[in-house]
Amino acid sequence: MVLDALFNALVDAQIRRILKDPYTDSLVSTAATLMKVGPLETLETLMRAQQGKALGRPFGSVRRLSPWDRFLLSPSYFTRLPVSHGTPIDLRVTIGPRAPKPLQVDIPILVAGMSFGGALSVQAKVALAKGASLVGTATNTGEAYLAEEREAAQKLIVQYIRGTWPKSSQFRWELLEKADAIEIQVGQGAQAGVPQVTPPEEIHTRMREAYGLKEEDHALIDAHLKDVTTPEDLARLVKELKARFEVPVGLKFGATQWLERELDIALRAGVDFVVPDGAEAGTHAVAPTLADDTGLPTFHALVRARRHLEKRGVRKDVSLIASGGLSSPGHFLKALALGADAVYIGTAAILALLADEMAKAAPGEPATQLVLQTGSLRRELDVEAAALNLQRYFLAVKEEMAQGLAALGKTRVQDLRPDDLVALDEDLARFAGVPSAFSPALAEDSPRPRELVGAEPRG
Secondary structure (H helix, E strand, O other): OHHHHHHHHHHHHHHHHHHHOOHHHOOHHHHHHHHHHOHHHHHHHHHHHHHOOOOOEOOOOOOOOOOHHHEEEOOOOOOOOOOOOOOOOEOOEEEOOOOOOOEEEOOOEEEOOOOEOOOEOHHHHHHHHHHHHOOOOOEEOOOOOOHHHHHHOOOEEEEEOOEOOOOOOOOOHHHHHHOOEEEEEOOEOOOEOOOEEEOHHHOOHHHHHHHOOOOOOOEEEOOOOOOOOOHHHHHHHHHHHHHHOOOOEEEEEEOOOOHHHHHHHHHHHOOOEEEEEOOOOOOOOEOHHHHHHOOOOHHHHHHHHHHHHHHOOOOOOOEEEEEOOOOOHHHHHHHHHOOOOEEEEOHHHHHHHHHHHHHHOOOOOOHHHHOEOOOOOHHHOOHHHHHHHHHHHHHHHHHHHHHHHHHOOOOEHHHOOHHHEEEOOHHHHHHHOOOEOOOOOOOOOOOOHHHHHOOOOOO
């Protein structure tokens, strides 16, 4: 009772002080500052003041730029019957259909490129590969090839990267022979084409071996590929890759206002798929300015890319992969309806991978310490358990997507179209080519209400 009374007196005194003190002397001013600047921006300002260098925020932008929640799926009942119980729902898709050996996956969700060493640990990469393989989809090497990942992955997309180290795939084409698809990476949504340097003190022994680096060497991802700085250079590279390998060859780049020009360069080069990576994309560590204030949102990039591929008459030949901030089955269905052939997930895959493994880090460390190559807890990650976590996540997503398709009266994911959506915003409806929630669905030649019911409408 004494403690309760003492605590109550202290709280009462503090409340009176807050209410009576001038605003500038009150703790309320701190709350006002946080509301003005934002809690995260305030903390990042303080971190810059102490560290004196660009910050490296994990997982990219915190801003939700794409208006996925302004679109809804449009189920029907008699216009198109919902799918009956027990009817199979086909989620299989093909990437690069015109390639001699297209990439075929059982679900339209791929694990995005996340590199070993510069980002993830061996354990995390192997777990991602195993989890993806358990559901028949592909994973992506990111900016480093790892033999253990190839062994664990049923289907592997190998990136042709900007890394300048001796064992970079741009110098070691024998690594590409192990690919089920080749993705030329000239940039990403979260970091654009900005060079990235990993200093020697952050390079562990296994990373140094995989990269072919000496103890004193740093690892540099340059601004562009060696000898590929013009559209003609890209065309030459694609031609050489396709002459040597039968798998699809694609281009990944950060989506920007120059999107259509970049796409035309890729199409003239003869790529089999394109990945315009949206501004919401994740990455290992990036300056907040690059993550939050550059690029083009995934939604806008997807709609414009689909429209441009249609304009160029290559929509059926060149696959379109949506990438950047997609995190739920609803997002995936909407992206596919808007024109994507498949979607990449990165942050969502890492979260699914961790699941109950996070308990090993809590409460003292962030869960990322379990998956990063520099993480203090990376050896604590149970690879098999993490792979099963990812498998269960994919199975749950697969079931929810199948239910969404069934509600639309469709049995194949490839049959999704923009008119399977309805937009809650007129401008977005016009931009995306999607029906508006403010416009009726009755066609001009539809029966009048009394003809539908056989009597005059009630007055």
